[in-house]
Amino acid sequence: MDSALIPKGAKRCSFPKFTIGIAIVSAVLLWGVYAMFLCWFKGLNQTNMNDYYGFALWIWADLAVIAVGGGAFFTGLLRYILKVDELKNIINFAVIIGFICYSSALLILAIDIGQPLRGWFIFWHANVHSMLTEVAFCLSAYFAVLTIEFIPNILENRQVNKVPFFHHLAHNMHGVMAVFAATGAFLSFFHQGSLGGVAGVLFGRPFAVREGLLIWPWTFFLFTWSAAAFGPCFTLLITKITEVITGKKLVKDNVVYLLAKISGWMIITYITAKIIDTIYWAMVTAPSLGFTLSHFYTDNSFYGYWILVTEIIICGVVPGLILIMKSTRENPTLRIIAFVLGTIGICLNRWVMVLQIMAVPVMSFDTWALYIPSWQEVATTILPVAYGIILIAIAYRYLPVFPQEKELNR
Amino acid sequence: MKQENNKAHKFGMVIDLDKCTGCGSCMVSCMSENNVPFKEDESNKKDSITWMRVYKLTNGKSFPDTEIVYLPRPCQHCGGKGDHGHSPCISVCPATATDYGYDTGIVSQIYTRCFGCRYCMGACPYHARYFNWWDPKWPEGMEKYLSPNVSPRMRGVVEKCSFCYHRYQAARDTAYYEGRDDIEEHEYQTACTTACPAGAIVFGDLNNPFHKVHQIVKPDPHPDTRNKHVIGKSRNPKVFRLLERLGTNPKIYYLSEREWVRKQGDNYLDGEWDEIKNHHGSSSHG
Numbered sequence: 001m002d003s004a005l006i007p008k009g010a011k012r013c014s015f016p017k018f019t020i021g022i023a024i025v026s027a028v029l030l031w032g033v034y035a036m037f038l039c040w041f042k043g044l045n046q047t048n049m050n051d052y053y054g055f056a057l058w059i060w061a062d063l064a065v066i067a068v069g070g071g072a073f074f075t076g077l078l079r080y081i082l083k084v085d086e087l088k089n090i091i092n093f094a095v096i097i098g099f100i101c102y103s104s105a106l107l108i109l110a111i112d113i114g115q116p117l118r119g120w121f122i123f124w125h126a127n128v129h130s131m132l133t134e135v136a137f138c139l140s141a142y143f144a145v146l147t148i149e150f151i152p153n154i155l156e157n158r159q160v161n162k163v164p165f166f167h168h169l170a171h172n173m174h175g176v177m178a179v180f181a182a183t184g185a186f187l188s189f190f191h192q193g194s195l196g197g198v199a200g201v202l203f204g205r206p207f208a209v210r211e212g213l214l215i216w217p218w219t220f221f222l223f224t225w226s227a228a229a230f231g232p233c234f235t236l237l238i239t240k241i242t243e244v245i246t247g248k249k250l251v252k253d254n255v256v257y258l259l260a261k262i263s264g265w266m267i268i269t270y271i272t273a274k275i276i277d278t279i280y281w282a283m284v285t286a287p288s289l290g291f292t293l294s295h296f297y298t299d300n301s302f303y304g305y306w307i308l309v310t311e312i313i314i315c316g317v318v319p320g321l322i323l324i325m326k327s328t329r330e331n332p333t334l335r336i337i338a339f340v341l342g343t344i345g346i347c348l349n350r351w352v353m354v355l356q357i358m359a360v361p362v363m364s365f366d367t368w369a370l371y372i373p374s375w376q377e378v379a380t381t382i383l384p385v386a387y388g389i390i391l392i393a394i395a396y397r398y399l400p401v402f403p404q405e406k407e408l409n410r
Numbered sequence: 411m412k413q414e415n416n417k418a419h420k421f422g423m424v425i426d427l428d429k430c431t432g433c434g435s436c437m438v439s440c441m442s443e444n445n446v447p448f449k450e451d452e453s454n455k456k457d458s459i460t461w462m463r464v465y466k467l468t469n470g471k472s473f474p475d476t477e478i479v480y481l482p483r484p485c486q487h488c489g490g491k492g493d494h495g496h497s498p499c500i501s502v503c504p505a506t507a508t509d510y511g512y513d514t515g516i517v518s519q520i521y522t523r524c525f526g527c528r529y530c531m532g533a534c535p536y537h538a539r540y541f542n543w544w545d546p547k548w549p550e551g552m553e554k555y556l557s558p559n560v561s562p563r564m565r566g567v568v569e570k571c572s573f574c575y576h577r578y579q580a581a582r583d584t585a586y587y588e589g590r591d592d593i594e595e596h597e598y599q600t601a602c603t604t605a606c607p608a609g610a611i612v613f614g615d616l617n618n619p620f621h622k623v624h625q626i627v628k629p630d631p632h633p634d635t636r637n638k639h640v641i642g643k644s645r646n647p648k649v650f651r652l653l654e655r656l657g658t659n660p661k662i663y664y665l666s667e668r669e670w671v672r673k674q675g676d677n678y679l680d681g682e683w684d685e686i687k688n689h690h691g692s693s694s695h696g
Contacts, residue, residue: 043565044526045543050456054528054541114526114541114566121505121525129496132504132529203491204498204535204658206677290655290677362535363652364674365467365481369456 007400025389032383035376039111046376052369053358058112061381063350065101070227071235072098073188080181089255092401094235095149100391102143104384111380131197138191145184156400189224196223199353206289207296207360218277229266232259233342248409250402264323271316296360300368303356315345420515422616422661424626429610432480437462439605445562447546459540461571462602469670479671485538485571486660487517493641493659499530516573524567535653539570574600595621627663630691645691650675
């Protein structure tokens with residue numbers, strides 16, 4: 001039925017099967033949309049957030065999707081600026097994942113703010129001292145860059161590409177993509193970093209605050225670094241999931257190995273810096289404010305040392321080691337374990353830097369505050385996942401996303 | 411220029427915790443004065459608005475040695491590190507919806523500019539900032555009691571104690587009409603100060619040596635020798651501020667004769683308190 005739109009030579013499932021799949025995911029999407037409208041029309045009382053948890057599940061989701069979406073800028077940097085040519089076989093998909101992640105992040109922010117119609121105030125009345133201002137500017141600008149990076153791939157659709165103007169436009173956009181890749185890397189450095197800065201500058205919150213370089217706390221650099229390290233992990237994980245669902249090999253092993261190796265070394269260097277940062281914070285920064293490490297990990301029913309060990313060792317050091325060693329990296333099972341652990345690790349880091357900050361008591365007579373999200377929060381957090389699945393499904397079906405697909409599936 | 415700086419006020423408060431009975435008059439007067447909306451059930455203090463909140467502290471000892479103290483906590487109107495006006499909340503607000511009055515030391519909140527990102531709430535270690543989770547509502551007829559001097563806040567924005575700024579404006583208006591340059595101490599007093607039956611709250615200009623608050627606190631205008639970020643440390647050994655060592659530089663001071671109360675003002679590592687408790691603002695600047 002839609003065969004004229006499917007890339008030439010590519011095999012896709014039947015249209016009814018595709019439609020049923022999309023319909024199932026759309027039901028989840030609609031559930032999220034319903035919750036989103038509840039939040040917009042009835043207000044944030046639909047959530048379980050409170051005055052202790054002004055930042056909660058959504059902001060975690062926001063930071064998490066931006067972190068895992070970091071694969072787009074970093075792969076783009078490697079492909080277009082550092083000229084790692086093999087990555088041309090995965091860059092389209094990295095861009096699509098990035099596009100999904102960043103559009104989701106903007107949507108989450110639009111739901112999260114109490115006065116959505118005033119969202120533009122962040123640009124109009126911008127406070128140059130606020131890390132969130134930097135986030136807003138760079139995030140919006142980078143989303144525009146991602147859209148520009150995505151457009152040539154859309155224009156390569158079999159039917160669209162028949163129009164000479166679109167054909168030439170796509171060709172010419174590919175030609176100047178290095179400029180956008182460089183712009184994207186620049187913007188990403190700042191918005192990933194400023195998201196880290198959001199936590200690091202909170203000098204009233206000893207769990208979050210970090211010293212740093214000039215106006216940038218160490219978390220600024222750690223967030224950028226971690227997004228560059230774990231973002232490709234997530235890109236490779238989603239690629240693998242897509243391969244499993246479609247039953248096709250889409251990217252050659254040498255490309256996967258290369259990106260996995262780069263990701264592994266980025267993770268190892270990041271996690272080394274993270275360990276140094278954690279030790280310095282635990283031994284110098286926090287004690288100088290009157291806090292011991294145990295204050296942040298005891299006397300409550302959820303946040304124990306386990307979260308520190310899981311984030312840094314199990315989901316940081318372990319995937320890093322798996323990916324830097326050739327024997328383990330080229331073992332399919334271990335590689336997937338590394339991708340999963342890495343993705344969990346970066347998401348856990350963002351959780352800690354949002355929710356644990358809010359949970360830890362600061363005044364000596366205050367108590368730990370724990371929070372369980374409402375179904376509206378859960379639904380709106382799942383919404384981007386459903387949206388992402390649908391967009392990937394549509395893009396995969398109708399666009400030449402994977403250049404090696406035909407060759408690998410003859 | 412120097413002349414102008416000398417004229418700057420630095421409004422602040424000292425609360426005598428040994429006098430406070432925990433009656434809650436300050437909370438009620440604050441809500442009434444500032445048109446603070448309320449819910450039918452205000453028992454969940456994590457999502458109800460109390461610009462002034464009274465905490466109950468204990469010495470942790472069992473009967474008969476138990477002691478209790480009530481600690482009223484308004485917005486601390488922090489001056490930020492080095493008292494430069496970059497308080498934890500002001501420095502993070504992306505839309506400049508909260509600002510520092512360099513002529514008063516008051517941290518303002520511009521409700522019509524706030525778009526409800528709540529970053530300021532995350533930044534405030536005192537939980538002094540409140541979000542309007544619901545539309546503001548008052549029981550029928552009670553809206554007639556709303557103060558015309560204070561704008562009610564809409565759903566989706568953050569609010570907090572303003573040191574009854576409208577009273578400051580009214581006092582300045584009066585002074586202007588009477589041809590005076592400045593206001594008298596008694597002309598500008600917050601609602602909680604005037605409502606406290608025990609007289610536990612003293613409000614005034616910390617920069618003015620003739621004001622009672624200055625005389626009690628005796629703020630040291632120089633950086634603390636132990637922490638360069640701390641300015642305005644009290645030279646009165648019985649006076650302390652909440653979380654002073656974070657460098658937030660609050661303008662709310664607390665007074666207590668009891669050591670265990672003063673100790674609860676901040677966090678200390680083992681053995682630190684004994685070393686720190688006798689360290690007060692430099693007397694050489696007296």
